[in-house]
Amino acid sequence: MSATQTVASAGSARWKQIVSFCRRFARNPLGMFGLFILVALLFCAAFAEIIAPYDPYLPNLTARLTAPGAEFLLGSDELGRDILSRVIYGSRLTLLIVGLVILTSAPIGLLIGVVSGTYGGWLDAFFMRVTDVFLAVPKLLLALAFVAALGPGIVNAAIAITLTAWPPYARMARAEALAVRNSDYVNAVRLAGASEFHIILYHIIPMCMSSVIVRMTLDMAGIILTAAGLGFIGLGAQPPMPEWGAMISTGRKFIFDQWWVATVPGFAIFIVSLGFNLLGDAVRDLLDPHLKARS
């Protein structure tokens, strides 16, 4: 305790926490590897125009299905488009879907879970039964039905995945809210005259955030896989968009003779999912309140 220096402002107190978090994170080599993959993905997405050697959409029919080599580093597809460039541009679509799904499903689930956990009663019963129904439907099937109804496309795919992704957040947030809502520190602000809205916003949601962040990072890999799955069966991004799942789908026709067409985007999905999983594990080791309590 005496080791902590005096801190002079709220900002620097928070900064100190962030620095200590980063330091602990840096001690986990696998987590750093995951972070590296994520940064590489972000880099590819941001500077696709600069990095990609070719236009991802421009067909070159004289160079159809070229094997990986000097001209096309990772080969070309059935229309002679450079696969490396398409994979690089595809990172944008992947990030777009992951971002859309995470930014919608996590807040929706968090809000529903926190409200039902804090208020209890019939509100809780209603929200939790709705959650149960959504959890009971197979994920991909629900997403399929939704995309089939709304029409294929990248945004619809993201909405469909969101529809299946929020219930675990609601469950988790509710459990955390139940544990916190009658704690002494919440009762103390309640006795100070705080409204339930104030309590949820400033006291219960911050306590749920670490579990939500952990779940979010671990979820991202699953979202990428589901999005690729939807793309593969033709319900996600539409041609000629360089979405990785759709690329595998077209490569399927040549898988025995021109293996690279399906393998390269497959590897991209594998590496990015692995990166998110490693990152999620590392973040969980640092943030999960249950793991923290055990150590």
Add this chain to the structure above:
Amino acid sequence: MTNPILSVKDLSVRFGAATVVDDVSFAVAPGESFGLVGESGSGKSTILRTIMGLNQDWSGEILVDGQPAASDSRRKFARRVQMVFQDPYASLHPRHLIGKAIAEPMRIHGMDNADARALDLLDLIGLGRNFAYRYPHELSGGQRQRVAIARALSLSPKLLLLDEPTSALDVSVQAEILNLLNTLRKELNLTFVIVSHNLAVVSYMCDRLMVMQNARMVENVTRAQLRNGELKADYTRDFVAASRL
């Protein structure tokens, strides 16, 4: 008692089928320090929580300043009565800075200079202003309890309910907290209701006390009576004897 600041009449509290407080009545005069003593499970903490409105299923009458506690809006009530919880490790939000935690009740009530007043309160409870930018996990149990007291005082209530304020603390720190409470009571003209199972604490802090057993009131004793051993009920005598061991 003519104008009690707190008066509890025929209070009964039920948790489902169990009656945890059974027909208890007492009154506390302004400026007084009143103790509720009994073994664990005798219902003394439940009385405090019920006064604060944290239990719903109760019957009887609770008057603060002559007005029914439930008739006030929660905010108005908060400015008159505050409570300090037993466990200082559980009563501070782990993600909130100390200064923010103390300022929060004032923020809720829309008071100006909440942050500046929080710093003054930190001085008042003897921690000093530089504690404002620390997190609870950086503080010891005694320091946390001081913070909890500062937070309870931030709305300048006249009546402070203390639920075992020192039982979670080291013996060496207990005395510091009790002395701080006594000083604050004199300086700020506060009324205390202290719940404890520790007779030494209550006889040090309280002018008058009520002994409870199994949800019922056993006896009302003054400090002098307790010290001279003028006790009527057998249970009180046993309790005093047990705590002298």
